[in-house]
Amino acid sequence: MSGQANEAPSESGSLLLAIETSCDETSVAVVRGGREVLSNVVSSQIDTHRQFGGVVPEIASRKHVETMTIIIEEAVREAGVSLTDIDAVAVTQGPGLIGALLVGVVAAKSLALALDVPLIGTHHIAGHIYANSLVGDIIYPSIALVVSGGHTEIVLLEAEGKFRIIGRTRDDAVGEAYDKVARALKFPYPGGPHVDKLAQEATEEVVLPRSWLEPDSYDFSFSGLKSAVLAEINRSRMKGEAPDFSALARGFQQSVIDVVTGKAIRAAKEFGARQMMLCGGVAANRGLRERLAALCEEAGVPLLIPPNKLCTDNAAMIAAAADLKWRRGQFSSLDLKAEAVMSLEDWSV
Amino acid sequence: MKIDEELIEDSGSVTVLAFDTSTAAFSAALVRDGSRIDSVASFAERNHSVRILSEIKELLERNGMKGEQIDAIVVGQGPGSYTGVRIAVTAAKTLAWAWNKPLIGVSTLEALALGAWLKLRTENEDLADDRDIWIVPILDARRGQVYTSRYAADHSGGWRTVDSDAIRLITDWAELIEDEGTEDAQVAAIWFIGDTPLHQAAIEAAEQSGTRLRMLAWDMDATALGLLGELKFRLGERHDVHSFVPNYTQLAEAEAKLLAASRGE
Numbered sequence A: 001m002s003g004q005a006n007e008a009p010s011e012s013g014s015l016l017l018a019i020e021t022s023c024d025e026t027s028v029a030v031v032r033g034g035r036e037v038l039s040n041v042v043s044s045q046i047d048t049h050r051q052f053g054g055v056v057p058e059i060a061s062r063k064h065v066e067t068m069t070i071i072i073e074e075a076v077r078e079a080g081v082s083l084t085d086i087d088a089v090a091v092t093q094g095p096g097l098i099g100a101l102l103v104g105v106v107a108a109k110s111l112a113l114a115l116d117v118p119l120i121g122t123h124h125i126a127g128h129i130y131a132n133s134l135v136g137d138i139i140y141p142s143i144a145l146v147v148s149g150g151h152t153e154i155v156l157l158e159a160e161g162k163f164r165i166i167g168r169t170r171d172d173a174v175g176e177a178y179d180k181v182a183r184a185l186k187f188p189y190p191g192g193p194h195v196d197k198l199a200q201e202a203t204e205e206v207v208l209p210r211s212w213l214e215p216d217s218y219d220f221s222f223s224g225l226k227s228a229v230l231a232e233i234n235r236s237r238m239k240g241e242a243p244d245f246s247a248l249a250r251g252f253q254q255s256v257i258d259v260v261t262g263k264a265i266r267a268a269k270e271f272g273a274r275q276m277m278l279c280g281g282v283a284a285n286r287g288l289r290e291r292l293a294a295l296c297e298e299a300g301v302p303l304l305i306p307p308n309k310l311c312t313d314n315a316a317m318i319a320a321a322a323d324l325k326w327r328r329g330q331f332s333s334l335d336l337k338a339e340a341v342m343s344l345e346d347w348s349v
Numbered sequence B: 001m002k003i004d005e006e007l008i009e010d011s012g013s014v015t016v017l018a019f020d021t022s023t024a025a026f027s028a029a030l031v032r033d034g035s036r037i038d039s040v041a042s043f044a045e046r047n048h049s050v051r052i053l054s055e056i057k058e059l060l061e062r063n064g065m066k067g068e069q070i071d072a073i074v075v076g077q078g079p080g081s082y083t084g085v086r087i088a089v090t091a092a093k094t095l096a097w098a099w100n101k102p103l104i105g106v107s108t109l110e111a112l113a114l115g116a117w118l119k120l121r122t123e124n125e126d127l128a129d130d131r132d133i134w135i136v137p138i139l140d141a142r143r144g145q146v147y148t149s150r151y152a153a154d155h156s157g158g159w160r161t162v163d164s165d166a167i168r169l170i171t172d173w174a175e176l177i178e179d180e181g182t183e184d185a186q187v188a189a190i191w192f193i194g195d196t197p198l199h200q201a202a203i204e205a206a207e208q209s210g211t212r213l214r215m216l217a218w219d220m221d222a223t224a225l226g227l228l229g230e231l232k233f234r235l236g237e238r239h240d241v242h243s244f245v246p247n248y249t250q251l252a253e254a255e256a257k258l259l260a261a262s263r264g265e
């Protein structure tokens, strides 16, 4: 009997179906082995919320209910797998809009019950960080700079799945500051990308203050900068002049980028990071990408940035993070509760 | 409202899983051929999302049932708490899709009303003549408003909708019901049921002589939901799983404001 073992190679990995509904995107993905994205369907509600000038939580929740099973079906079909092949269901447990999270959490729990597979409650920011593992290998210790509409954090990963927040915003998130400044510059919601573009094209710059906080702090504060922009606009108007929006956009962007990238690089040096990761929706900002890339190169720290569609909210990133727990057999109970506020560090493996 | 021998003979044995989270109660039931097999109710303050799937799982396991053995998923479609109704509807849609079972939405208010009537009809045989009894379910919707509708029942099993689900001011609504009840000598009694303690004063203020106005504080019992769902199922009603949404009975506040602004109000 010299029978060749005829088993499927175990490296092909498990199939995770993930659901993300923390804000205004309904997303479902099927990911194999935590790395291979078989499908990643994202249904954006942006056109709905644009007419309100921002995300309306009640409407976001209503939309999630409308699209939930349609997106699940699309993700399964696109992945070309059978529902019975799914090994576990992952879902964003928090943080986020509670009413929006609830829809995804209840759908995920229903699927886990119907398919009789484990459930994995997942931290949204862990998802943004582990989006990087969908495009490259994460080398530890690693510093993640998370910038989005709701978050601005510097996270140290000493080892796989071990999160330590070393800096966070004390007021507005970067994305939030961008949207507020965009509104002052008369751009429609969501205005962040418009500000980025205007700043890139500007020939002049109104120099605005940098908020470094205490010398050893990795925290951020953007509300003062936002106020400075508004004050500049007022000052021009008082003098009967039209404010130079492009010079202001440039000044705002330069201040944000200086502080954010400056602190990230300092953290990389202090903690001996072997890698820098840029993640979250604001990672699409061109000015930010370019500066961070230049600084990382100068410091000899490799930089990982996922493509845009993996930076904005999506379910594939949730599957990538959930895989950390899947491989360790760390599952959630069917009584999993959606959490508007949730600790990333406590979610560590 | 009747699931009789004849109907069962025509459409065979039917088992439904029914649940509702639109009110302060979480309620789930297994109903087969017009009778309750088992049910569960809990009052976790607006936290139905936590226990809903565990309760459903336990209900099924306790009765040795699996998803495949259920003929349809029946869900309370609201109106009620926005967040609450979304929880049951999302669970129902997802389970129905994953198990590939028909989905049947039932008005939360109608289930509330039928549940109360099934209790009242045995306890109030003094009203057992051939006149209608109005059952008016009310669920508090804040600022003096209620989610409500009106059903006409009789002791021989008749059940029909007089007014469908809407959000109304309780003072106006109670007055209208009482006015019509006085005019219409066919009404043997008027029962307001549901969140009555909260609106007792307004209902009492509307009372007119001769209508035999009654009140009953009443919570959702998913058995009644299951009975209504089973009947609909037997009559061939199905909802499309993907497009099924809660019946909120009103626009979200932001939508209402936008609409008003676009009309120049």
Ligand SMILES: [Zn+2]
Pocket (backbone or CB within 6 Å): A124, A128, A148, A280, A281, A312, A313
């Ligand atoms: Zn995000």
